[in-house]
Amino acid sequence: MTAAPVTAAAPTTAPDCLFCRIVAGEIPATVVRRGRRTLAFRDGAPQAPTHVLVVPTTHQPDAARMAVADPALLAEVIADAVAVAEQEGLAPSGYRLLTNTGRDAGQTVFHLHMHVLGGEPLGGMTGGPIKAAG
Ligand code: AMP
Numbered sequence: 001m002t003a004a005p006v007t008a009a010a011p012t013t014a015p016d017c018l019f020c021r022i023v024a025g026e027i028p029a030t031v032v033r034r035g036r037r038t039l040a041f042r043d044g045a046p047q048a049p050t051h052v053l054v055v056p057t058t059h060q061p062d063a064a065r066m067a068v069a070d071p072a073l074l075a076e077v078i079a080d081a082v083a084v085a086e087q088e089g090l091a092p093s094g095y096r097l098l099t100n101t102g103r104d105a106g107q108t109v110f111h112l113h114m115h116v117l118g119g120e121p122l123g124g125m126t127g128g129p130i131k132a133a134g
Contacts, residue, residue, distance in 0.1 A: 012058040012059055013058065013059050017110070018109055019053075022055075023055065023057045029044075032088070033083065035076065036076070037058070037073055038054055038055065038057060038076060040053065040080060040116075043115070047115075047117060048122060051115065051117055054080050055077070055113045060112045062107065063112055064101055065112070077112065085097075088116070090119065094118065095116060095117060096116075096118065097115065098114070098117070100115075
């Protein structure tokens, strides 16, 4: 089966989007960093000692749409996620940046967000144990 084509068409804000509402200040969040076109705030259900979300201030549902609509902004989100990791003191021991895309990945909020996770050994990439190569 062929996947649906990814198009650039998307609004800059979506009225019912949780993260658009956090960006607009309508829903409270613990903000840790404001970038030129991004906002970083603590995840409400942290999965690690440090768990921050970095979102673009304009709406795109996921990384696939963002890569088409504004790849420079996707790069900005990643760069700001690295800045958050450094600000949070995660750089010496390491950290994980991840973005879920779609159902199988478990995406629940359809406004692109980069998770910044760290503060303890994080285990395998898919939630299970780390698998050895080869
Ligand atoms: P994902 O499952 O990748 O779409 O991630 C969505 C993330 O948003 C989850 O880690 C949630 O804990 C987090 N989240 C949902 N609502 C809020 C909120 N109001 N404030 C902060 N984080 C939230």
